[in-house]
Amino acid sequence: MKPDAAKREVEELRQRGTIIDLVDLNGQCYALTAVEAAVPPWDSETYEVAIAVPAAYDNAGLDGFYLRLPYKWNDKDHPRVNGSVIDIKSAQWKLVSWHYADGKSWKRGQDCLETHIIHCKGFFMHRGARNDYR
Amino acid sequence: MTTVNLRIAQRHWEELRAHVSRSFRGSSREELGAIGLIGEVHSQGKRELTVSRILMPSLSDIRFSGEGGLVFDSSYIRRAHLEMRRERLAGIVTFHTHPFSDQRVAFSPYDDSQDPKLIANLKELEPSTKLLSIVLGKRSQCGRLWHEPSQYVRANRLIIVGENMEFLPLAGTPPLPMPNPAATFDRAQALTGSGALARLGEMRIAVVGASGTGCLVAELLARTGCRRLMLFDDDIVRDVNLNRILYATTDDADRRRLKVDVLKRGIESLGLGCKVEAVAGNILEKHVIRQLREADFIFGCVDRAYPRLLLCQHSFRYLIPYIDVGSEVGGDKLGIVSLTSRASYVAPFRHCLQCTGIVTPRHLHLESLTWEEQMRVIALGYSEDLIMKKPAVMDLNMRAASLGVMILRHLLQPFLINVPITLSENLVTFAMLSIDKARAENENCDLCRVNPQYGYGDCGDDLGLDSEVVRLITEPKASQ
Numbered sequence: 001m002k003p004d005a006a007k008r009e010v011e012e013l014r015q016r017g018t019i020i021d022l023v024d025l026n027g028q029c030y031a032l033t034a035v036e037a038a039v040p041p042w043d044s045e046t047y048e049v050a051i052a053v054p055a056a057y058d059n060a061g062l063d064g065f066y067l068r069l070p071y072k073w074n075d076k077d078h079p080r081v082n083g084s085v086i087d088i089k090s091a092q093w094k095l096v097s098w099h100y101a102d103g104k105s106w107k108r109g110q111d112c113l114e115t116h117i118i119h120c121k122g123f124f125m126h127r128g129a130r131n132d133y134r
Numbered sequence: 135m136t137t138v139n140l141r142i143a144q145r146h147w148e149e150l151r152a153h154v155s156r157s158f159r160g161s162s163r164e165e166l167g168a169i170g171l172i173g174e175v176h177s178q179g180k181r182e183l184t185v186s187r188i189l190m191p192s193l194s195d196i197r198f199s200g201e202g203g204l205v206f207d208s209s210y211i212r213r214a215h216l217e218m219r220r221e222r223l224a225g226i227v228t229f230h231t232h233p234f235s236d237q238r239v240a241f242s243p244y245d246d247s248q249d250p251k252l253i254a255n256l257k258e259l260e261p262s263t264k265l266l267s268i269v270l271g272k273r274s275q276c277g278r279l280w281h282e283p284s285q286y287v288r289a290n291r292l293i294i295v296g297e298n299m300e301f302l303p304l305a306g307t308p309p310l311p312m313p314n315p316a317a318t319f320d321r322a323q324a325l326t327g328s329g330a331l332a333r334l335g336e337m338r339i340a341v342v343g344a345s346g347t348g349c350l351v352a353e354l355l356a357r358t359g360c361r362r363l364m365l366f367d368d369d370i371v372r373d374v375n376l377n378r379i380l381y382a383t384t385d386d387a388d389r390r391r392l393k394v395d396v397l398k399r400g401i402e403s404l405g406l407g408c409k410v411e412a413v414a415g416n417i418l419e420k421h422v423i424r425q426l427r428e429a430d431f432i433f434g435c436v437d438r439a440y441p442r443l444l445l446c447q448h449s450f451r452y453l454i455p456y457i458d459v460g461s462e463v464g465g466d467k468l469g470i471v472s473l474t475s476r477a478s479y480v481a482p483f484r485h486c487l488q489c490t491g492i493v494t495p496r497h498l499h500l501e502s503l504t505w506e507e508q509m510r511v512i513a514l515g516y517s518e519d520l521i522m523k524k525p526a527v528m529d530l531n532m533r534a535a536s537l538g539v540m541i542l543r544h545l546l547q548p549f550l551i552n553v554p555i556t557l558s559e560n561l562v563t564f565a566m567l568s569i570d571k572a573r574a575e576n577e578n579c580d581l582c583r584v585n586p587q588y589g590y591g592d593c594g595d596d597l598g599l600d601s602e603v604v605r606l607i608t609e610p611k612a613s614q
Contacts, residue, residue, distance in 0.1 A: 001603050027606040028504040052511075055603045056440055056502035059447075063499045064511065084510040097514050099496075106495035108488065109580035 002029045005058040009113045020113075022053070025088055029053040030066070031113055032088070037124035043072040049120055050086075050093050051113070061106030062116040065123075066093035080123070098123045137290035138279050140227070140266065140304065141453045142185040143482035143589070144296025146170070150188055150229060151270075157231035158272040165204035167191075167230030169214045172266060173591030174224035175452060177427045179338075182293075183266055183279070184453050186223060186589035189214055203244060204230045215256055215263070223593050225264030226256070232269055239271030239306045241278070250283035257282070268304070276306030293430075295453050295481055297553060299545045301333060318406060319359045330547035331359045339542075340364040340429035342417050342445065344393040346378040346526050347459055348435035350535035353380055355433075356401045356408040358539060363401065363408055364429055365394040368416045378528045416608070417441050420598035427452060427592070433538055434458040439497035443581075444597055446486040446493075450585050451594050455481040455545065458492065459538040461530040475534035476558035479541055482589075486582035490555050491574040502599075504606045533559055 002022045006029060013020050020033040030050040037047055048068035054060040067081055069092045083095025098120065100106055154166040170188040175181070195210035206228070214226050232239050241249075249267050256263040265280040266289065277289030289304035303309055312332040319331055326334075339360050341352045344367035352363055371379060371386040371393055379393060381400025394412035401410050415422035418441060426432065426448055434445045434456060442458060449456040457479050464472035478490060487493040500508055537557050544550045556569040577583055587594035599607075 001600075001606065026504065026506065027603070028507045052503055052507050054499055054502035055504070055599055055607055056498065059443055060440065060498035060502040061495045063496065064514075083514050086510070095510055095514060105574075106499070107576055107578075108495070109576070109578050109584070 001027050001055055003053060003055060003057040006031065006053045006113065013114060018114075018117075023050075023088060025086070029055070029057075030088060033117060035117065035121045035124055041074040042124060043075075047071060047124065048091075049117075050088055051116060051120070053113075058108070058112065061108065061111055062113065063099050063106065065096055065098060065120045067096050068093050096123065138181045138183060138287055139291045139293055140172075140183050140185065140268075140277060140289055141293045141295060141589075143453060144294050144298075144300075145483045146185055146188050147292075147294050147296075149190070153190060154229070154231045154270060157233040157270075158236075163201055163233035164199045165201070165231050165233060166199060167204050167206070167228065167270075169206065169210060170227040170229070171214060171218050171221070171223050172225050172227050172264070173451075173589050173593040174264070175427050175591040177424075179428050182591070183224065183227070183264075184589040184591040185227060186221075188229075189217075201233065211252070211256075215259060218263070219260050221590075221593075223590065224262075225266060227266040227268060228252075229268045229270060232271055235269075235271030235274065237271065237273050237308045239269055239274045239276050241267070241269055241276065245269065249278075249280055249286075253280040254283040269306070271306070274306055274308065275302065275304055277304040293453075295455055296483060297481075298548050299333075299431075299455065322358065325549065326358075326543050326547050330543070333546055334359050334542075335361045337430040338362040338364060338428060339431045339433065340366060340426055341433045341435060342366045342426075342441065343435035343437075344379075344397050345369065345375060345435070346528060347461070347531040347535055348433070349378075349380040349393075349397050350528075350532055351433045351435055351459060351538055352397055352401060352410075354535055354539040355542075356404060356406050358543070359406075361408050362411075364411045364413060364425070365397055366413045366415065366417055366422065366426070367393045368414055368422075369393050371396055375526070378526055378531065416604055417444060418599055418604045418608075419601050420596050421601070423448060423598040424596075426454075429454060431542065432456040433542075435460075435535075438501055439493040440501045442487050442493050443498060446480050446488070446581055447597055449480050450482060450486070450581060450588055451590055451597065453482050453589055455479070457538045457541055458487055459534040460492075461527065461534045463527065463530070470562065473530065473561040474558055475530050475537065475561070476556050477534060477537035477541055478556040479545075479553050480582075484582065485555055485572040485575065486579060489572040489575045489579050489582055490569075491572070492556075494574075502607050505608065505610045508607075509610075530561070533561070 010020050010022050023030050032050050034046045034048050039045055050066040080097045081094050085092050085094050157166045168188050168190055171186045173184040173186050195207050197207045198205040218226055253265040268277040278286045280286045292302040292304050294300040312329040314328050341348050344365045370390045371382045373387045376382050382396050386396050392414050398410040398412040417423050445456050457477055459477045461475040554568040554570045558567040
């Protein structure tokens with residue numbers, strides 16, 4: 001089930017050059033796109049991510065994402081890539097614990113797929129929470 | 135149906151009345167007026183128009199204004215009509231005053247000659263256009279709805295919704311005296327007068343959720359004098375909820391009877407003259423929430439975020455007030471830290487439940503993922519607070535239900551200083567809290583601040599989800 005609002009946003013993003021697709025997996029919609037990563041600590045300059053889009057989008061917002069496997073971070077697994085694994089398009093994707101903080105929650109009418117992708121990019125930058133994992 | 139009601143936000147009505155007040159005072163009494171845009175509600179049991187917005191005129195929008203009449207400039211009418219067509223609304227409403235009318239007002243022969251010409255012109259551009267014409271006296275108003283130049287329908291009642299609820303006749307006459315309530319309700323008149331009780335008896339009130347809190351709200355409404363209840367719930371009675379659902383028996387649980395049917399049976403057996411319409415459906419579904427249009431007032435007794443959000447959307451779309459009731463038990467490993475029952479009032483130009491912080495983005499996100507995706511997110515462990523079992527403590531629910539019904543009484547006949555966003559009772563500290571601050575206020579909230587489909591009625595997009603989607607997000611797959 002692909003929510004209309006997500007379809008509209010994906011179309012707009014495509015027109016602006018973003019490579020993004022919506023897929024339906026057993027009724028759950030995911031937005032598939034690629035984000036840049038810092039090398040090192042990551043082992044690739046881009047990664048594919050899958051963002052679960054709720055049926056009630058954009059009444060309901062987005063949160064977290066799946067990372068396409070395999071990947072390496074500092075030659076090992078990243079502690080936040082710790083969720084369930086699903087199969088999309090013959091590949092495996094693992095849920096990443098990368099959620100909005102309580103103090104900066106999703107804002108209806110302001111946040112969208114594009115802002116969420118930017119939020120996801122934050123995970124792949126060599127900053128922010130890095131001190132916790134050094 | 136030969137009559138139609140008009141529903142308007144209290145703020146719009148007050149702004150309009152303030153704008154035309156000059157008509158009724160001083161020596162130069164000129165006719166004044168304004169044009170608004172209207173949505174429409176056309177259901178089996180209801181014909182209503184809803185004022186979406188009023189386009190207050192500038193000086194150049196009035197071609198002539200004096201004791202002898204008021205003529206809107208054609209550019210003003212064209213602008214309103216263009217906006218109506220662009221937003222696919224039902225029509226436009228024109229308001230104008232008759233400065234020398236007080237408690238009685240009627241259309242003049244000039245109005246009789248001009249309204250048909252105006253509707254004819256508007257229909258040339260957009261054949262589906264409706265024209266609601268309202269003439270205002272100092273303390274009266276009269277309305278008629280034009281479909282064709284040769285055909286109009288009398289407007290019946292003006293329903294003003296906001297900090298309280300007012301019902302004014304649109305017949306150009308003073309309100310008729312209300313009948314006395316049945317003797318059964320006599321002693322409630324200490325708080326709610328006969329007029330308000332009679333009004334309550336006429337209203338169709340929906341209770342969404344017929345479980346621990348909903349059954350108490352429904353019972354209180356029936357005992358307050360409500361004569362037309364609609365109950366919404368798709369769940370059945372189970373052994374585990376026999377302790378908190380009024381009228382439910384072990385036989386009902388054994389036979390897997392619907393909660394709404396059990397409650398209907400119980401309330402109608404009270405002999406208070408309350409008729410109950412049981413709707414066995416999930417409010418998340420499009421065809422179920424559509425039935426809510428029939429209601430004049432809504433109580434939300436649900437324990438999830440997404441239904442609450444939908445009820446807010448419905449409230450602003452149809453200008454139907456909504457009271458959300460709930461209770462919360464907060465605790466940690468060491469014990470209970472909070473015990474709260476509350477009622478929150480949502481209505482035009484008030485805050486939605488997301489801005490008040492009752493509905494959170496995290497809840498909304500989780501609840502509208504498929505069941506399997508919800509389980510994967512929950513397995514991460516960070517969202518345990520989202521899946522805590524909701525309290526099912528009847529004595530706590532009773533306090534929330536009572537607060538909600540008291541707010542309804544106030545809306546019909548005010549006795550509170552004002553209605554806070556949330557009226558809350560903390561039972562750990564025995565404190566009654568009047569919460570006036572929207573703690574998650576978003577000035578760009580597209581629900582309650584800048585809602586593009588405000589007052590659209592049926593002219594807006596469908597609310598809710600398809601039945602198949604609702605099954606995906608509420609039930610695990612049969613194979614799992």
